[in-house]
Amino acid sequence: MPSLDIRNLCVSIGEKPILKDFSLSLPKGEVHAIMGPNGTGKSTLAKALAGHEDYTITGGEVFLDGELLLGLEPEARAKLGLFLAFQYPCEIPGVSIANFLRAASQARLPEGQEVAAVEFYKKLHGKMDALKMDRKFTARSLNEGFSGGERKRCEILQMMMLEPKYAIMDETDSGLDIDALKIVAQGVNLMRGPELGVLVITHYQRLLDYIVPDKVHVMWDGRIVKSGGKELAFELEAKGYDWVSKELAPSAKN
Amino acid sequence: MDQATQLEIDREKGNFRYETDYAFDAGVGLRPATVDYIAEVKGEAPWVREFRHKALKIFESKPMPTHWATKDLEAIDFSKIRYYLSQGQKPSRTWDEVPADIKKTFERLGIPEQERKFLAGVEAQFDSEAAYSRMKEGLSKLGVIFVGPTEGLKEHEEIFRPWFGKVIPTSDNKFSALNSAVFSGGSFIYVPKGVKVKQPLQAYFRINAENFGQFERTLIIADEGAEVTYMEGCTAPKFETATLHSAVVELVALKGAKIQYITVQNWSNNVFNLVTKRGLAHEESEIRWIDCNIGSRLTMKYPGVILKGRRARGEVLSIALANDGQHQDTGAKMIHAADETTSNIIAKSISVGQGRSTYRGLVQIPKHLKNCKNNTECDALLINANSRTDTYPAITVRGEGNSVQHEASVSKVSAEQIFYMRSRGLSEAAAMSLSVNGFINDLVREFPMEYSVELKRLIELEMEGSVG
Numbered sequence: 001m002p003s004l005d006i007r008n009l010c011v012s013i014g015e016k017p018i019l020k021d022f023s024l025s026l027p028k029g030e031v032h033a034i035m036g037p038n039g040t041g042k043s044t045l046a047k048a049l050a051g052h053e054d055y056t057i058t059g060g061e062v063f064l065d066g067e068l069l070l071g072l073e074p075e076a077r078a079k080l081g082l083f084l085a086f087q088y089p090c091e092i093p094g095v096s097i098a099n100f101l102r103a104a105s106q107a108r109l110p111e112g113q114e115v116a117a118v119e120f121y122k123k124l125h126g127k128m129d130a131l132k133m134d135r136k137f138t139a140r141s142l143n144e145g146f147s148g149g150e151r152k153r154c155e156i157l158q159m160m161m162l163e164p165k166y167a168i169m170d171e172t173d174s175g176l177d178i179d180a181l182k183i184v185a186q187g188v189n190l191m192r193g194p195e196l197g198v199l200v201i202t203h204y205q206r207l208l209d210y211i212v213p214d215k216v217h218v219m220w221d222g223r224i225v226k227s228g229g230k231e232l233a234f235e236l237e238a239k240g241y242d243w244v245s246k247e248l249a250p251s252a253k254n
Numbered sequence: 255m256d257q258a259t260q261l262e263i264d265r266e267k268g269n270f271r272y273e274t275d276y277a278f279d280a281g282v283g284l285r286p287a288t289v290d291y292i293a294e295v296k297g298e299a300p301w302v303r304e305f306r307h308k309a310l311k312i313f314e315s316k317p318m319p320t321h322w323a324t325k326d327l328e329a330i331d332f333s334k335i336r337y338y339l340s341q342g343q344k345p346s347r348t349w350d351e352v353p354a355d356i357k358k359t360f361e362r363l364g365i366p367e368q369e370r371k372f373l374a375g376v377e378a379q380f381d382s383e384a385a386y387s388r389m390k391e392g393l394s395k396l397g398v399i400f401v402g403p404t405e406g407l408k409e410h411e412e413i414f415r416p417w418f419g420k421v422i423p424t425s426d427n428k429f430s431a432l433n434s435a436v437f438s439g440g441s442f443i444y445v446p447k448g449v450k451v452k453q454p455l456q457a458y459f460r461i462n463a464e465n466f467g468q469f470e471r472t473l474i475i476a477d478e479g480a481e482v483t484y485m486e487g488c489t490a491p492k493f494e495t496a497t498l499h500s501a502v503v504e505l506v507a508l509k510g511a512k513i514q515y516i517t518v519q520n521w522s523n524n525v526f527n528l529v530t531k532r533g534l535a536h537e538e539s540e541i542r543w544i545d546c547n548i549g550s551r552l553t554m555k556y557p558g559v560i561l562k563g564r565r566a567r568g569e570v571l572s573i574a575l576a577n578d579g580q581h582q583d584t585g586a587k588m589i590h591a592a593d594e595t596t597s598n599i600i601a602k603s604i605s606v607g608q609g610r611s612t613y614r615g616l617v618q619i620p621k622h623l624k625n626c627k628n629n630t631e632c633d634a635l636l637i638n639a640n641s642r643t644d645t646y647p648a649i650t651v652r653g654e655g656n657s658v659q660h661e662a663s664v665s666k667v668s669a670e671q672i673f674y675m676r677s678r679g680l681s682e683a684a685a686m687s688l689s690v691n692g693f694i695n696d697l698v699r700e701f702p703m704e705y706s707v708e709l710k711r712l713i714e715l716e717m718e719g720s721v722g
């Protein structure tokens with residue numbers, strides 16, 4: 001079955017090991033949530049998968065629909081169908097959302113083929129309407145001067161435009177008020193289907209009320225310490241991360 | 255962006271060279287005999303030869319300007335350069351008459367094609383002399399003159415001599431003196447009263463020989479109410495040793511005239527490009543420099559306008575891209591010398607990798623003038639942390655009712671931003687091009703269409719080269 005398959009992944013930042021034998025299999029068509037306290041390595045996982053060069057892979061393998069992901073350039077991973085909605089999307093001054101997405105769409109086409117402008121804008125405007133984004137945003141520089149919520153919405157817009165096979169959403173809920181959260185969740189739910197696998201990284205259970213996951217994984221100190229159905233998120237919410245450190249983590253180590 | 259993949263420049267378009275035999279060669283080194291050789295080959299009038307000899311003395315008496323400019327200038331060894339090389343060709347009027355090897359070069363650079371598409375006239379210079387020169391027939395009927403300096407000073411002395419060396423005196427700086435001693439090639443243009451040349455005239459300067467110095471000289475005179483746009487392009491192959499390009503360009507806009515001078519410079523990495531450019535704007539005239547510098551080892555160039563007549567306007571729009579191993583030392587000069595004159599400077603520099611950009615500005619509005627305005631905007635973009643940028647805006651504005659506006663900004667494209675763009679599927683080069691184009695976009699919108707397309711393409715090539 002097609003999947004994003006992470007096997008025994010070990011990642012260091014500098015000399016410091018962050019991910020320790022991390023394994024997770026995300027079948028296409030499913031939505032999995034990763035929950036864990038701050039500093040446990042969730043963003044490290046996301047960026048290492050996307051190919052950020054600060055994150056050194058010291059062991060393990062990752063397969064995207066059977067293809068080796070590690071070792072590829074970030075843009076090659078994107079073209080294979082991986083998408084990362086960043087926890088902290090950065091500003092790209094002078095590059096408008098429309099031009100950026102057009103260039104990114106163009107990059108996915110074979111040599112000599114051009115993005116059709118009319119269809120492109122039609123699609124872009126449609127997705128923006130779905131996310132209740134003002135169309136004026138297309139001309140604005142990417143993320144420049146955007147509020148936290150606007151940036152997150154813009155990440156989802158990019159995801160909807162680029163139609164990945166696997167999307168990692170790194171704390172997309174943080175910085176969103178409840179209305180924005182609902183809109184973003186609606187956008188993701190629209191994309192849900194047999195052609196998309198989603199890894200939702202979150203700190204809180206709240207988002208999972210709107211994007212209901214097929215599976216929940218609890219992460220602690222660079223690895224998954226417990227996996228379960230969506231009810232695991234409620235259990236975690238009720239018992240708190242203390243429960244993870246005191247009960248789950250020690251038993252997982254043995 | 256990792257260090258290894260940063261910047262190996264490869265502007266492949268200009269990097270090729272066909273074997274060439276030179277019938278005329280002034281030899282290596284610079285002596286009075288070199289000047290005589292050039293004057294001889296060209297059959298110049300005694301006053302021109304005299305002008306050259308005087309210039310040589312001034313050149314020798316002036317120190318290298320390393321007290322304010324980079325020490326890298328000391329790497330130029332004037333005794334190892336060849337000052338004049340040509341096949342003895344007269345500029346042909348058809349491409350078929352151009353010697354085959356030279357024609358091949360210009361075809362590869364796309365010059366005949368551009369001529370067909372959108373130019374009113376073309377001059378193509380190969381080392382020291384033009385190989386091709388042609389203007390649309392209609393224009394010569396209107397009295398437009400478009401020739402090289404040899405022909406200009408010989409056949410149209412009464413038109414060109416009064417302005418020759420007047421906007422930029424020989425002694426202006428060491429390199430204007432050098433050019434005045436050994437100049438060869440370039441364009442002498444005269445547009446008669448009221449004639450508006452709709453399509454651009456273009457000159458293309460090609461350096462083909464190693465250890466060579468190219469010293470073209472350009473003088474453009476737009477008579478009252480006349481209008482003209484001139485474009486220059488340049489390339490050279492990559493040589494092991496340094497090559498020198500040192501031009502002097504003088505513009506004269508008489509009452510109500512408009513001159514637009516556009517440069518697309520795409521030098522290879524070992525060219526010292528030391529150019530003096532200045533315009534003299536009479537009453538209600540307008541001079542606009544659009545100057546885009548890509549490539550070269552060191553470019554020093556500060557196009558200027560002397561605003562001599564009431565309500566004259568001067569403008570410099572410049573873009574400099576300094577990649578690894580390059581130093582773009584560019585800027586603008588606006589000398590206000592009459593009431594109600596206005597000037598505008600917009601300078602954008604991009605430094606990539608170890609590339610270094612310097613902006614030097616000079617704006618003078620003396621006390622006795624009224625209602626003069628200057629606007630200066632300098633923006634720098636740094637792509638990765640090693641790049642260096644310096645700004646030296648010298649703005650002297652005195653007197654009441656004169657105004658000046660000055661803005662400067664520095665922005666950075668970090669490794670994080672590049673990664674963000676790559677994570678969406680853009681290559682590193684595409685990500686950098688997108689940032690650079692975003693940065694210069696509002697300026698490029700002011701450029702003529704053909705030029706902005708060419709510029710965009712050059713930037714893309716440069717960025718592709720920079721990531722190897």
Ligand SMILES: Nc1ncnc2c1ncn2[C@@H]1O[C@H](COP(=O)(O)OP(=O)(O)O)[C@@H](O)[C@H]1O
Nearest residue numbers: 013018036037038039040041042043044045054
């Ligand atoms: N660029 C970095 N340099 C050094 N340490 C980092 C860097 N990024 C993250 N870390 C460290 O790695 C660990 C995991 O961080 P991160 O993956 O951001 O956690 P999470 O996303 O789960 O909050 C933390 O201890 C953090 O301090």
Ligand SMILES: [Mg+2]
Nearest residue numbers: 042043087171
């Ligand atoms: Mg995080």
